[in-house]
Amino acid sequence: MTPTHPAPDDPCGPGRPLRADARRNRERIVSAARAAFIASGGAVPLDDIAREAGVGIGTLYRHFPTREALVEAVYAGELDTVTDSARRLLAELPPDEALRAWLERYARFAAAKHGTIDTLRAGWAAGRITAPTRERVTAEIRTILVAGAESGALRADVDPEDVTTLLLGTFQATATGDPGRRVEPLLALIVDALRPGTPR
Amino acid sequence: MTPTHPAPDDPCGPGRPLRADARRNRERIVSAARAAFIASGGAVPLDDIAREAGVGIGTLYRHFPTREALVEAVYAGELDTVTDSARRLLAELPPDEALRAWLERYARFAAAKHGTIDTLRAGWAAGRITAPTRERVTAEIRTILVAGAESGALRADVDPEDVTTLLLGTFQATATGDPGRRVEPLLALIVDALRPGTPR
DNA sequence: GAGATACACGGAGGTCCCTCCGCTTTCCCC
DNA sequence: GGGGAAAGCGGAGGGACCTCCGTGTATCTC
Numbered sequence A, B: 001m002t003p004t005h006p007a008p009d010d011p012c013g014p015g016r017p018l019r020a021d022a023r024r025n026r027e028r029i030v031s032a033a034r035a036a037f038i039a040s041g042g043a044v045p046l047d048d049i050a051r052e053a054g055v056g057i058g059t060l061y062r063h064f065p066t067r068e069a070l071v072e073a074v075y076a077g078e079l080d081t082v083t084d085s086a087r088r089l090l091a092e093l094p095p096d097e098a099l100r101a102w103l104e105r106y107a108r109f110a111a112a113k114h115g116t117i118d119t120l121r122a123g124w125a126a127g128r129i130t131a132p133t134r135e136r137v138t139a140e141i142r143t144i145l146v147a148g149a150e151s152g153a154l155r156a157d158v159d160p161e162d163v164t165t166l167l168l169g170t171f172q173a174t175a176t177g178d179p180g181r182r183v184e185p186l187l188a189l190i191v192d193a194l195r196p197g198t199p200r
Numbered sequence C: 001g002a003g004a005t006a007c008a009c010g011g012a013g014g015t016c017c018c019t020c021c022g023c024t025t026t027c028c029c030c
Numbered sequence D: 001g002g003g004g005a006a007a008g009c010g011g012a013g014g015g016a017c018c019t020c021c022g023t024g025t026a027t028c029t030c
Helices: A020-040 A046-053 A057-063 A067-074 A076-092 A095-115 A131-151 A160-176 A184-194 B020-040 B046-053 B057-063 B067-074 B076-092 B095-115 B131-151 B160-176 B184-194
Strands: none
Touching (some): A020 A046, A046 A067, A067 A076, A076 A095, A076 A131, A131 A160, A160 B160, A184 B160, B020 B046, B020 B057, B046 B057, B067 B076, B095 B184, B131 B160, B160 B184
16 A cells, blocks of 8 residues: 555566566666656657667566556655655645645656656556556555545545546646646646535 | 538639549549448559549549648548538537547547558558648637637637648547557546636 | 675667658640 | 740668567476
8 A cells, every 4th residue: 555666686576586687777767767858858769778778679578568668667755755745745745635635746757757757649548547656646546535524625435546537647647738837727627626615 | 611522623723724634534533542442441443443534544633733632632521521510519519529529529530531541551640631631620629619718618728730730640549550449538638728727 | 705696787670760762653745 | 836944753771560470588397
């Protein structure tokens, strides 16, 4: 219920620990990717990252089967900060406001992340996410929804997974759309959908 | 306010009419694409479509700069049917129910369309849409929202563009996600967000 | 420490995407 | 119908993605 991101020496859960060379290469790849993302604004061929890291392209793909997996590894630390903030917000605000605040927090993170990365292949994969990350997001949303159901500020009959889907879809849609359009009104609509209101 | 899709001999609005060979090629490409989509379930290289149509790949790209543009040309007729159904639903149902019904109608269309096509490059472009199509969708949503605002069944303070974004984002998110998950609960949430409810 | 074994590496190569520009065809005007 | 300009055509070619499998190397066992 409170998954934290995997320790650097055990990056994929309960499997046998990685071999020493594999762990070294993995770290090199993430470093190279981070540097490349920062340096060139995101439009970096994976081949380049592999070369920069001093590994073959095959090695990169074995560690990170999709581009998004690599992106998430690079930003794992920041994602921790974002998910942690849910608990803090919930302690300070009523659940509906906490939800709103957390959505905006996450949206900023996602926008910054994708802004620097997904220019790559126009509109590609913006907002896509690997299963573990998705589950972490859903867990935070569930926590807030439960608190909201107890206090009466939010509906009790909504599946947190559905909220995650709605949220990530919104990120995809806004990331690929025109940059003038703001995401906040959409987040507000999502929160409104979750408030107990007129009889449904 | 009621854009219908362009006539076949004037496919891109008010510009000079296409040259005869261009129009012929354009039609050939759409035919070939339709056949290819139906035949092979969607994973068709654009090169193949061009060859099948008897044109060069450059010609295909001039007519349809993105894959989605080609997809939309293939399905233009069906989209007409979908947008037309908005008016019919609005005549038969209260606006909130009409909205719900129309969203489901459109979702079925989008799912079928993408189900047969976007397998292509895993998760690519599902739900993306060209500007004219997007505007048509927004126009229908606006019509329903206006009716809802008059009858009091829907909020009056929502930008139809935002609803479009939410909707298309939802399609993207569900098209790429696991197929077991249903889109209907998400559409219900969107409609709920648009109902006048507790003071905001 | 030597042998065995599974794990991991690397990069060549096939596929697809998409641009670019010299050539061809249509259309307009006389 | 003939000439010229504008519109359109085609496909070679370069770039990126991603797979596949022969080779190399860490780890385990004795």
